[in-house]
Amino acid sequence: MRTPRILISNDDGIHAPGIQCLIEVAREFGEVTVVAPNSPQSGMGHAISLGKPLRMYKENLFEGQDGYACNGTPADCVKLATGVLMAEAPDLILSGINHGSNSSVSGIYSGTLSAAREGALQQIPAIGFSLCNYSHNADLSTARVVVREVIAQALAQPMKASQLINVNIPDVSVENLAGYKITRQAMGRWVEEFDQRIDPYGQKYYWLTGKFLLEDHGEDTDEFALENGYVSICPMSLDLTDYDQFRILDRWQFSKPVS
Amino acid sequence: MRTPRILISNDDGIHAPGIQCLIEVAREFGEVTVVAPNSPQSGMGHAISLGKPLRMYKENLFEGQDGYACNGTPADCVKLATGVLMAEAPDLILSGINHGSNSSVSGIYSGTLSAAREGALQQIPAIGFSLCNYSHNADLSTARVVVREVIAQALAQPMKASQLINVNIPDVSVENLAGYKITRQAMGRWVEEFDQRIDPYGQKYYWLTGKFLLEDHGEDTDEFALENGYVSICPMSLDLTDYDQFRILDRWQFSKPVS
DSSP, rough: OOOOEEEOSSSOOTHHHHHHHHHHHHHTTSEEEEEEEESSTTEEETOOSSSSSSSSEEEETTEEEEEEESSSSSHHHHHHHIIOSSOOOOSSSEEEEEOOOOOOTHHHHHHHHHHHHHHHTTTTOOOEEESSSSOOOOHHHHHHHHHHHHHHHHHHTOTTTTTTEEEESSSGGGGGGEEEEEBBBBEEEEEEEEEEETTTTTEEEEEEEEEEEOOOOOBBBHHHHHHEEEEEEEEOOOOBBBBBGGGTTTTOOOOOOOO | OOEEEEEEEEETTTOOOOHHHHHHHTTTSSEEEEEEEEETTTTTOOOOSSSSBEEEEEEETTTTTEEEEEOOOOOHHHHHHHIIIIISOOOOEEEEESSSOOTTTTTHOOOHEEEEHHHHHHHEEEEEEEEEEEEOOOOOOOHHHHHHHHHHHHHHEEEOOOOEEEEEEEEGGGGGGGEEEEEEEEEEEEEEEEEEOOHHHHHHHEEEEEEEOOOOOTTTBHHHHHHHEEEEEEEESSSBBBBHHHHTTTHHHHHHOOO
């Protein structure tokens, strides 16, 4: 069997401990290409750079592994990797390991998932990994075990083109990991609490803060899995259509176009 | 009946002709609050600003209508509007009118839709409007008629909290408008073609360009509706779970956690 080509990106930046861990594990399985942001891009959603030129610079990440630092968003990194850098499309795209969870609606804001989603949009199977610990210095030993298990499965029974998976890892020791659960995205929302301040020139400014409000306690959700010590494996769709709304919208009555 | 409170944002910036048209029509139906980016934010996806302070400045948009220009993303604008500016939540959030279509997978990259989606995430019904013409000077007369019809329907049979709708308007005259269709998101993808250049200092840089490749010609899609002169009304989901993948993932075999 040909050695798998694996493309890796993230949103915490190319020097974050999470991506280093992901690269190390992925190298056990295949040939790894790294294109990742040169600065933190958390909360970038699926942003792409339309108005500014993109640049990338090769650097040595560690013994035997080079990577490319890019001035764009996570989605830009994947576009540059597949569009400019790689002669052939990768077999698998991995993003993360994010320092912080991307469960529930956080997946909508997540830069980590946008790198993976960009791969899936290009018909390349993709997986985002996030650890439920925001610290730069978080213990990655459980994440390392989980990433190894998930990559092994993804390659053993190859994923479909466009298959996108959001893996969230609870912040527990390997001994306390309960197992793995296939989950759905819990519904919830961020309730904003802006921190209003006055700058030295007398002008108001605001820091976005907030807390997460879980509104869905279903036992099949990502949030439930994580709270109970399970790895959440949530498949994600590229089709954002809400088919349940069709019967509501069928009641809308439009006049004939004015002519 | 109480006058509806309508919040308006966009991604082309507060001075774009599209948002001015949307404000003018919305004022026929209710009390309008405007918070929009102070610079173009196309392609911003669902980005939010975690690392920089947000600012907003009040300005007079036209006779009788003030607005707030914000240095953040479209999603930031909606968060600031509901979190800081408005004493009560709006009844409806409108975004656009975008200069350019947001059909098929473009909705994933769209700043216009992210403002609407942010509303829906806050349990406020929301609609994004896009016109299939990228020109700043596009003829907005058909869009004006369509926006009026859609707002009237949205208020006549009130939308559900969290209901999100993506309206795309074909670039045809009112006389040639075929009607309205409830649609699903067509699958397709952007094929990147980076424009590689060398800066005056000898360094490479890249402009992201590309063309859209439609891979789904279903007659129930947004793309089909637009090609045939219909307004596309595509309901969108906040739940990104791909339920069809559950049976695939059930075949994954994980070892017991190492203990």
